[in-house]
Amino acid sequence: xxxxxxxxxxxxxxxxxxxxxxxxxxxxxxxxxxxxxxxxxxxxxxxxxxxxxxxxxxxxxxxxxxxxxxxxxxxxxxxxxxxxxxxxxxxxxxxxxxxxxxxxxxxxxxxxxxxxxxxxxxxxxxxxxxxxxxxxxxxxxxxxxxxxxxxxxxxxxxxxxxxxxxxxxxxxxxxxxxxxxxxxxxxxxxxxxxxxxxxxxxx
Amino acid sequence: xxxxxxxxxxxxxxxxxxxxxxxxxxxxxxxxxxxxxxxxxxxxxxxxxxxxxxxxxxxxxxxxxxxxxxxxxxxxxxxxxxxxxxxxxxxxxxxxxxxxxxxxxxxxxxxxxxxxxxxxxxxxxxxxxxxxxxxxxxxxxxxxxxxxxxxxxxxxxxxxxxxxxxxxxx
Numbered sequence: 001x002x003x004x005x006x007x008x009x010x011x012x013x014x015x016x017x018x019x020x021x022x023x024x025x026x027x028x029x030x031x032x033x034x035x036x037x038x039x040x041x042x043x044x045x046x047x048x049x050x051x052x053x054x055x056x057x058x059x060x061x062x063x064x065x066x067x068x069x070x071x072x073x074x075x076x077x078x079x080x081x082x083x084x085x086x087x088x089x090x091x092x093x094x095x096x097x098x099x100x101x102x103x104x105x106x107x108x109x110x111x112x113x114x115x116x117x118x119x120x121x122x123x124x125x126x127x128x129x130x131x132x133x134x135x136x137x138x139x140x141x142x143x144x145x146x147x148x149x150x151x152x153x154x155x156x157x158x159x160x161x162x163x164x165x166x167x168x169x170x171x172x173x174x175x176x177x178x179x180x181x182x183x184x185x186x187x188x189x190x191x192x193x194x195x196x197x198x199x200x201x202x203x
Numbered sequence: 204x205x206x207x208x209x210x211x212x213x214x215x216x217x218x219x220x221x222x223x224x225x226x227x228x229x230x231x232x233x234x235x236x237x238x239x240x241x242x243x244x245x246x247x248x249x250x251x252x253x254x255x256x257x258x259x260x261x262x263x264x265x266x267x268x269x270x271x272x273x274x275x276x277x278x279x280x281x282x283x284x285x286x287x288x289x290x291x292x293x294x295x296x297x298x299x300x301x302x303x304x305x306x307x308x309x310x311x312x313x314x315x316x317x318x319x320x321x322x323x324x325x326x327x328x329x330x331x332x333x334x335x336x337x338x339x340x341x342x343x344x345x346x347x348x349x350x351x352x353x354x355x356x357x358x359x360x361x362x363x364x365x366x367x368x369x370x371x372x373x
Contacts, residue, residue: 059281
């Protein structure tokens with residue numbers, strides 16, 4: 001649960017003792033340059049590869065999903081006027097290669113999350129809720145673009161994990177025609193671990 | 204090896220359920236699946252998630268302190284999609300999914316998806332929606348909860364996939 005993975009942190013809110021209501025509108029003590037990011041689109045990017053059915057089959061195979069909409073072109077023609085991607089693969093088409101020419105570090109998704117950790121000096125983070133809203137279907141050959149929007153940051157909060165702040169980041173995905181294909185919303189908690197008590201250290 | 208249970212009983216795309224069959228309280232057919240290390244790794248790589256806790260046992264156990272590698276969240280989303288569309292058939296169009304991780308799913312676990320219809324309605328555009336409450340459990344351990352909205356045909360001639368932006372309000 002200490003690992004940085006914006007899309008798949010290990011700790012759960014329940015296990016961590018996180019509140020259901022994170023009080024996100026509050027911003028006490030937030031540096032002005034970070035507060036200024038709220039509502040501003042960040043990191044507009046376009047995928048370096050196009051959407052392809054062959055990669056989607058990996059997801060369908062991994063979940064043994066036999067939905068004929070994705071396996072039978074005649075069904076896809078009838079219902080969706082051609083093949084479409086499994087809707088749950090929305091973020092797949094913007095997830096970076098782990099390495100690509102010119103890269104000096106591991107490529108990561110959701111950079112706004114990592115920025116907040118660094119700028120607020122909160123070395124650990126978890127993600128709790130993930131919401132996916134699906135619009136126009138993604139099709140083979142599409143080239144997806146996205147940008148990230150920091151929606152809110154909470155006041156400092158103390159949980160069983162430590163002290164830090166909650167934040168909500170939306171990621172909006174569009175196709176090459178500018179059509180909205182989906183929005184994902186992530187709630188994260190960046191924190192510093194609570195120092196163990198003397199008795200815990202000695203136990 | 205799990206038997207292929209995905210429904211795809213409707214191979215023609217003409218079947219599946221309609222909104223009138225999504226009555227509040229209706230239970231979705233349960234899905235059980237025996238998770239192996241291959242399940243975890245296949246799902247992680249299929250979702251382009253290269254993080255080591257989804258394929259490296261030593262990293263997961265020694266760095267993350269977890270009992271084993273574990274299913275990644277994007278792959279769980281794909282399992283939710285399968286669970287929902289196994290029930291709806293191919294004309295079911297998912298509009299929204301919100302999920303919260305509570306615990307992890309590891310190799311050796313049998314994960315069980317269960318769900319019920321919480322309500323159904325027709326919105327102002329005439330689109331039929333079923334709201335679902337879904338859970339993933341391993342034994343007594345609740346691992347993930349999900350609420351989802353899926354558009355269903357209001358009759359046998361309706362096709363939610365034909366809706367474009369103005370008529371599609373997920």
